[in-house]
Amino acid sequence: MKRFSIIAICLFALILSTTVWAQNPTERASKRNGRNRSSKLKKMDSNQDGQITRDEWKGQDRGFQKADRNNDGVINGEEALAGGRKFGKRQLKRMDADKNRQITRSEWSGDPENFNKLDKNNDGVLTRQEIKRHKRKG
Numbered sequence: 034m035k036r037f038s039i040i041a042i043c044l045f046a047l048i049l050s051t052t053v054w055a056q057n058p059t060e061r062a063s064k065r066n067g068r069n070r071s072s073k074l075k076k077m078d079s080n081q082d083g084q085i086t087r088d089e090w091k092g093q094d095r096g097f098q099k100a101d102r103n104n105d106g107v108i109n110g111e112e113a114l115a116g117g118r119k120f121g122k123r124q125l126k127r128m129d130a131d132k133n134r135q136i137t138r139s140e141w142s143g144d145p146e147n148f149n150k151l152d153k154n155n156d157g158v159l160t161r162q163e164i165k166r167h168k169r170k171g
Contacts, residue, residue, distance in 0.1 A: 084109050125164070135160050 079089050084107040090097045100108045100116050128140050136159040141148045151159050153166065 085113075 086107050102112045128136050130140050138157045153163050
C-alpha cells in the first residue's frame, strides 16, 4: 500500500508539472482557480475547488503531509508544481542508466511524445540544455 501511494503521488506530480511547464503565469493562475487543469487533478479534486484536501487524497497521511509544504491542510497548485519538479529531477536521474547526464530514447521510460517534444534537435538524446530550455519556455 505504501509503494502504491508513493507511485500515485509521483505520477500525479509529474503529470501536473509537465502540464504547468508549458503554460504562462496567467494560465498557471487559472489552473489554481479550477480551470484548465489536468484530468488527474480534476479526478482527485472532487469538489473542483482547485485544491486537494486530505479527504480528497487517496494516499497515506505521510504522502499528503509531504506534498502539503506549508502545512495548511490542502495541496494547492504551487505545492503540486514544486513536488512535480522535484520528482521530475529524480525521475530523470533514475532514467539515466549509464549516468552520462543524457537520456537516450532507449533509457526514456515516459511517454514517447514527451521525449519527442523535449528532443529539439531530433538526435535521439535528451541533454540537460534541452530540458532546461523547455522549462524556461514555460
